[in-house]
Amino acid sequence: MTRHPFATNPTIFGKILRGEIPSKKVYEDDLTYAFEDIAPKAETHILIIPKQHLIGNQDAQTGDAALLGHLMVTANKIAIQLGVQQTGYRLITNAGEGAGQQVPHFHLHLLAGPSLPGF
Ligand code: AMP
Numbered sequence: 001m002t003r004h005p006f007a008t009n010p011t012i013f014g015k016i017l018r019g020e021i022p023s024k025k026v027y028e029d030d031l032t033y034a035f036e037d038i039a040p041k042a043e044t045h046i047l048i049i050p051k052q053h054l055i056g057n058q059d060a061q062t063g064d065a066a067l068l069g070h071l072m073v074t075a076n077k078i079a080i081q082l083g084v085q086q087t088g089y090r091l092i093t094n095a096g097e098g099a100g101q102q103v104p105h106f107h108l109h110l111l112a113g114p115s116l117p118g119f
Helices: 012-017 062-082
Strands: 025-028 032-036 044-050 090-092 108-112
Touching: 012 032, 012 044, 025 062, 032 062, 044 062, 062 108
Parallel strands: none
Antiparallel strands: 025 032, 032 044, 044 108, 090 108
């Protein structure tokens, strides 16, 4: 994916990463930050983002495989931390505006809880 500089990431998630606007952190490591979605669509709704500014999965390239894999493994760690790994959870990434992507910074939605709609 095209990687943009951290300091000038203009998206709302860039501002969250730089501490310019508040967020409810649930997990952080060298590559990743995770926080509660401001408008939860399920009992548990967490956003998991890379600290590097990648636009979205629509830009994914072979060189991004390690980072994208890290995000998936991190999602499972967060599910364990939140107590939803055994009952089940859903990961979604919206890739592009036509799929509903509002924030042009890659993110996984981690959703869990009794009211998840089926596909
Ligand atoms: P998407 O539509 O896939 O781009 O998802 C963007 C998500 O970001 C939505 O679920 C929003 O509710 C969420 N969101 C937007 N602004 C914030 C914020 N300041 N803090 C936490 N979540 C946010």
